[in-house]
Amino acid sequence: MINKYEPFNLFSNFSKSAERFPDQTIQFDEPLPSFPELTLSTTYLESKKALIVKASQLQKLGIVKSNKVILYKSAQFDTYLLAVALAYIGAVPIMISPHLPVETMDILTERLGNPWLICDFATQKRSQQLQKLDTNQLIFAEKINDITIETLSSQIKLPDDMISYMTHTSGTTGVPKLIAHSANSMGWRIKWQKNILSLIRKRGLVAFHISPVHSRFNIGISSLMAKGFPLLSIANPNLKNVAFVLRKCEPFIIETHPNHFVQWTQLAKEKPEVFASVKYYHSTFDAINKETMAIFLRTSKYRKPIFLQVYGQSECGPMIMRFHTKSSLKRANARVMGVGMLGLTKARIVDQNGRVQAAGTPGNIQMLSKGRALTYFNEDQRFNENVYGKWWDSGDYGVKNRLGSLSLLDRQVDLIQTIDSTLAIEDRLLDQLTFLDEVIIIRGKEGKPQPIVSVRAGQKMDFDRWFAAISDFPHLNEPIMMDYDKIPRTATMKVQRLRLEKALTQSE
Structure with missing residues (x-):
């Protein structure tokens, strides 16, 4: 089903949803301080x-x-x-x-x-x-x-x-x-999301832990309500709370940030029954490693659960999508983000001079989205520096294959001369070394690749397995150990890599 476009007003969408589905539920894991009258379950x-x-x-x-x-x-x-x-x-x-x-x-x-x-x-x-x-x-x-x-x-x-x-x-x-x-601009993003939701026939419970200030939150919740899905908002992402809430409510769909999925893998491996009710997983706008997706798909009681990987940016909204199953992941490269949505979003690869690159040649990722934002408020010049006609320079670095699938390799500002893709190395290490919670490759001394690693709670760093895993990689500096909670992050759990690099430089 292709959904029609209409301008999006926050309240009007909410109101229409309430008129169509008045008794549909919204549940919370914590009371809402500014809406105490709604208690833990409302409509x-x-x-x-x-x-x-x-x-x-x-x-x-x-x-x-x-x-x-x-x-x-x-x-x-x-x-x-x-x-x-x-x-x-x-x-x-x-x-x-x-x-x-x-x-x-x-x-x-x-x-x-x-x-x-x-x-x-x-x-x-x-x-x-x-x-x-x-x-x-x-x-x-x-x-x-x-x-x-x-x-x-x-x-x-x-x-x-x-x-x-x-x-x-x-x-x-x-x-x-x-x-x-x-x-x-928001209306086009809602149309994109509604097109995805139209593929899901059952209106099962949707659980989500997403930063409410992320542009994804508005798009996701508004689209779900327009389609009449029951909602479960998870404010507290710690493992004990997530296990309790999911067992109690048994959601059909779960969405969170990639780094929260990584954190929840411990729960998925130790208590897979917590996620058994889930048929559809969805990660927000960022890349996620393959083994993390596979772990969650294996917990599902359904024969063919699906993990929807979406790549996008706040400036453009959801852009590129790829559907993963247990069988497809076995041969998949998690760096491949997928393709755009016909008539709404697409990507191209260009060199430093803006020339479109042939398939297989890496370069800067530029996006075309009907839902592109208007500007950076009171910073029009900074916004326009990324505008190339109808195209938006994402700040990411990638490549497209001959079939048009986009692979994300790195952020342009994070490129390291001796490495094709820091993200690919991070993915592979996280997939193979299950005792690790996080791996981040940043620029170290003389621009050399410096791994920052966080060991999972209750585990120890296994250097034998580490050196075996990196044996065919370009040279990496000796890893620096860091507690997961000490790694600087944004509200959506993205690692602040440049801040890490600066801290590393100052400590030398």
Whole structure:
């Protein structure tokens, strides 16, 4: 089924979904601080009613049409619900990771020009330290519930081509950039996702642990609701909680970040029954190694479970897809991301001068997406530096084969002269060395490849197996051991490689 395109309004989509599927459920593993009335289980319709009340309370606090409102709070589902409530009154939600420090937040706040900011218990102290925020425009999420309203507000819509929603880049290479979206640009992304969901006939429970400030969250949840799927939001990703929640709820579909899948492999291997109910797995926008996918597919009670690998970027949305099964993974190269969606997304490979490369010749990956973002807010020049007509330079390095399948090799800024693909080496080592939680190859002394490794809890570093595994690789420096939790990451668990390199240089 091919779904029709229509501009996407956060609240309108939520409202239509609630009208079509009023009794469909949304479950949570933790109470929502700013929506306590929803408890741990609610419905589409109950949520819609709560959203309108919340929107009316926010309007009474002084938020009006086109105001920019930073959501800087704990990573729970109510972050998204607050964004929908803001959209109802025509405000522009700005989705910001709660992990960003005060210094970065001051830069982003100044860039937005007198925004409002909603914080909570997790970010209150840092929010009060901001120098570039009007203290009269700081709102504590938990206090919104205390606002008394006499009448409910009416919905206010922004023009479809106006900035109506912002996320930010991962910040792996510095201060994040604010990515501006409109109803028109987001509509194409929703169409892409609905096309995928139309392939799934059963409306089974969808469990997800995704950063609510990631552009993927908005696309995924809005599309799932439009199709009437029941939802299970997992805020706490630790193994004990995940095991409890999944056993209790038995989801049909699971989506999370690749690095969370890596962390959950320990649970999948020790207690595979936890994931037995899952037929479809989906990882967000980033590459994932083959053995991780295989481990989860083997836990399923279904004869042909599927792992959907999607490669994309916040600037362009979901782009390239590939479906994996237990049998296909045996002969698959996990670096091969797949192909675009006809009429919506595709990729090409170009050299440093922008010339399109022949099949088999690596180069810079450029993307064509109807859902491309409008700009980086107040940084148009930085955005336009990556624009080549209809094409967007992803910052990634890869190659296409003669059949048009795209392989991701590296980030352009992470290239190491002696290695074709650091990501391929990392994949192979993680696939083979099951005692490792993480392998990262960065530039070390004199630009040589430096492995950073994290050993799985309860395991020991096996150097005999390590040196056997790297015997046919280009020279790698002796690995540096690091605790998994000490590795610097973004809100979506991406490794901040340049920060690692800088720390390594400073320690020498």
